[in-house]
Amino acid sequence: MDHAAVLALYDRDMRQGARPDGTGARIERDASVVRQVGSAHGWNGIVWSDLDETTADTVIAEQVGYFADLGRQFEWKLYGHDLPVDLGKRLRAAGFTPEPEETLMVAEAADLTLDVEPPEGVRLLPVTDPTAVDLVADVHRRAFGTDSTRLRAQLLAQLSDDRDQVVAVLALAGDEPVSAARMELVPGTRFAGLWGGGTVPGWRGRGVYRALVAHRAKVAASRGYRYVQVDASRQSRPILARLGFEPLTTTTPYVSA
Template identity: 35%
Template sequence: MPPREQRFERIMNDRYCVLLGPVARFTQVQRLRLAPGDVVETVAEIRRLVSESGHLDAEWWVGDSATPRDLAKRLLELGLVRAERPPHEPRFTAMALVDAPAEVPGVVARPVETFEEYELASDIAENAFAVPESERAEWRRIARERWEIEKAPESRVKRFLAWVDGQPAATATAVFGDAGALLIGGSTLPEARGRGAYRALVRTRWDEAVRRGTPGLVVQAGAMSRPILERLGFQPVCRIEALLDPSSA
């Protein structure tokens, strides 16, 4: 098994799923299925788990299927806040695509091929998402190890770059599963927006999913990406509220 800083850890039971990433601030709480009387106890349990793991800034994703129905309201009353601090957003839409998106002429988009391109993609994403310097330093510390993992033929994670007029303009990542690909991290430099780089990255990830025999894409769309994804044919599946837990900071 890789060292702790190189891997993801998933802790899941019938009430929740906690995903701990390779850096301390990659902390997500998902798939919440709580009984009304269990909310307070479960929040305390997850707070202990996050603290004991050395993680920070737990982000709770409360989807339409989360229970109880007023879970977001209850979490706010317990001290969580809406995720409005960059790079977070307070609301997302889960979307899916099962038909090929349009090709984008004039934009080159492909998987990264070298560590230098991997670092370039990281810089673009961090700048586009306004990632704090402290978090950037954490990712830079393990960049070489992450690249070695992701470039392996058996890796399910692949990072992509797009070039506009010969200049690096955007990046995105895909996590390939048994039924399709999860699109994450799509980000474009401000000066390159509106030139098709984001759309080209969707198309090249679709092509890779098809190559792997799993022609389907899912994504958690934010305010900027949802209109683009809708035009590409993505359909909404559910809404997600994102909350941050300051007590885990």
């Protein structure tokens, strides 16, 4: 993989060319940033920026004011190659709080190891209705220890708007949901995005997450997407590397006060 070329393509397709992620969201562009403005319960944030040492602080202050006028908390998604090099420091000085750093990992779907089955006794169930969405939200809460209200609303909206653009799946051990994940497919891009993969305590380390990654990657390849990308945590990065994913850069969410 030509890492520099793929990263540039990712920036063009997924950041500069970002699309709204659900009903009621919109993408706004100006010379310095691309931002998504969503509902109060949706995702609001900066997905791309073109800044330097002379413009960064002014543009940061402008975005803080813009979202404050809307009554929205927002996220500045900072990538490791974004400029200026001290942008994270400038965001912290402006009152943002960084969340844990993740690694943007990408693979060509055709090169992935996809002959991965769930562990014995576990089956995969497509998520297509509100009852299954509730199960996904519960798995997310148990896996990550965080509120899943926004995830539930987002997934319901995505399934209602266009089922072809989201693939969500549950892993069930018997009738017990033990893991869940989704994939977002953006028309006109070459990247399928893997999101939300989480496994409840007691089922980690058994190959469930690996099976969910392989399942979604197979779907992406069958629909003509060349690349599969994921923001990988420290825990999931080794699993993804064994499947064939390669790191491109880091990504850190900076959350406004």
